[in-house]
Amino acid sequence: MAPIPKTVVATGTSSGIGFEAIKQLLAQQEQPYRLLLGVRDAPKTQAAIDAVQFDASTGHSVTVLPLELADLKSVKSFAAQVLERLGKDDKLDYLLLNAATSAGAEQPGPHGSKWCESYIVNHLSQHYLVHLLRTKLVDSSARIVFVSSAVIQMVKDPSSLESDLKGGSGVKGLTVYAETKLVALFGAHWWRRQLAGLCTVVAVSPGLIPDTGLGRGAGFTVPKDMSDAKSVPEGGASILRAFTRDDFPADPDLIFLTSWG
Numbered sequence: 001m002a003p004i005p006k007t008v009v010a011t012g013t014s015s016g017i018g019f020e021a022i023k024q025l026l027a028q029q030e031q032p033y034r035l036l037l038g039v040r041d042a043p044k045t046q047a048a049i050d051a052v053q054f055d056a057s058t059g060h061s062v063t064v065l066p067l068e069l070a071d072l073k074s075v076k077s078f079a080a081q082v083l084e085r086l087g088k089d090d091k092l093d094y095l096l097l098n099a100a101t102s103a104g105a106e107q108p109g110p111h112g113s114k115w116c117e118s119y120i121v122n123h124l125s126q127h128y129l130v131h132l133l134r135t136k137l138v139d140s141s142a143r144i145v146f147v148s149s150a151v152i153q154m155v156k157d158p159s160s161l162e163s164d165l166k167g168g169s170g171v172k173g174l175t176v177y178a179e180t181k182l183v184a185l186f187g188a189h190w191w192r193r194q195l196a197g198l199c200t201v202v203a204v205s206p207g208l209i210p211d212t213g214l215g216r217g218a219g220f221t222v223p224k225d226m227s228d229a230k231s232v233p234e235g236g237a238s239i240l241r242a243f244t245r246d247d248f249p250a251d252p253d254l255i256f257l258t259s260w261g
Contacts, residue, residue: 005032005059007092009082009133011067011126012099012147014039014048017206020236021096023052025060032059036085038067038078038099069099069125070110070117079132091140094243095133097126097184098147102177109167118173119165122180127187138198145242146188148203148256154178185256192255204242204257206235 008025012018014037025033039045046064054060065081068074086092105116113120130137130144137144155161155178164171164179171179185203192201207230230238242257 005034007034008094009036010096013037014045017235018098020232021239026054035062042066069121075125092136095144102173104173105169105171116167118176123184143200146203149181151178152182155182206238209235
């Protein structure tokens, strides 16, 4: 009897380690996956998926749906499309929240928001997406994977978060990126408490990966010759390990998985 496909709903999979993680899932032969991907440029991502040329006979399937995380209305529309496609009976096994941008807070917030775009994309919209999918996630005993970053260690004074992350604050990209990833980790902990015993919630740092291009929006680049730098395939594999790892510490507050162990 063929295995039942596991359903993955994911953000941030049009390029970089997110796209690499999808490619690695599609390369698996024993476990089929049903992938519902929310991306900004759906036609471009669909073309990239088509170029992967995965073996559909294994049971894999990919649906690419439009999602603009800077717009909460788009998030609501995406969630509605996901729930419609899943229907009443299909499970949602994994929710992967990988989308991120590193733009600074020099510009006003999008769509009249008081918050900068990076804060909306990196935290608010994906936090909202979990809210919208909560019932299906609980019914499915799903695993929710927040892609975090060790860059959160740069944040020394959390009391500045509210002022720094407002649109037009003038705070530069690297600082905004670190602060938004820290808030997203706070969000992961909030969901871990809210969904205790109902869903598994983890955060994962895929490591220092120079070739993703994430730093372009913030005006910084990651040197490729750093001793702890990792490749895009290694980063994708780190994300996927968060799908299956169950060797968690006894302390439920320890949900942060790293690329080094």
